[in-house]
Amino acid sequence: MTNVTPEDVQALIELFDAGDWDELHITLDDFQLHLNKDPAARRAWNGGERTVVDTPAASVATPAPVAVPAASATADATGSADYQVPDGMSVLKAPNLGTFYRSPKPGAAPYVEIGQKVDADSDVCLIEVMKLFTPVKAGVAGTIREILVSDAELVEFDRPLFVIEPDA
Known part of the structure; x- marks a missing residue:
């Protein structure tokens, strides 16, 4: 099983933003990443139902305005x-x-x-x-x-x- 960390994802996003690519797909075991610079394509890729996870406030702190x-x-x-x-x-x-x-x-x-x-x-x-x-x-x-x-x-x-x- 591949362990992809948030830092790995951030690094991939930064490389994608800095590069001349228009689209990037990565699949590693149960991890999938899809990046696309076209906003319409992003909406289509994530067009299905969204699963909202209500994270307890103790584990994720939302910064105060x-x-x-x-x-x-x-x-x-x-x-x-x-x-x-x-x-x-x-x-x-x-x-x-x-x-x-x-x-x-x-x-x-x-x-x-x-x-x-x-x-x-x-x-x-x-x-x-x-x-x-x-x-x-x-x-x-x-x-x-x-x-x-x-x-x-x-x-x-x-x-x-x-x-x-x-x-x-």
Whole structure:
């Protein structure tokens, strides 16, 4: 049996991103990895039912949203550092590397929309790693003001996902 670690997967993703490949398939025993730079192909590849695994909070810590001063820059949806978080807002960041999904399954309504009120324990998206879907909680009660990532997009650890205006 092949033991593929998260570090192995991260290294493969980085090599794929740096290379000129459009698509990559790897199968090792019971491990399969499919990478494709075409967003439409990613949606088709993962078009089946999603299995959501509700991981106990003790084993996976979701980082709390961080209030960011207006002068502070964080990565925008393109990964550059020119995105400015408005004063008084909180940014919810990805708890781990994976594929970001706005809805619980293909064709379903998104968890949240811009302008929607959320509680700290509201699910706002899913992050998928190797067919393991982990719900991400808002972490703060407030109103969704911006969604910074596209559906089915690969996100890095700590990448900004949502801007939330905290309740006063």
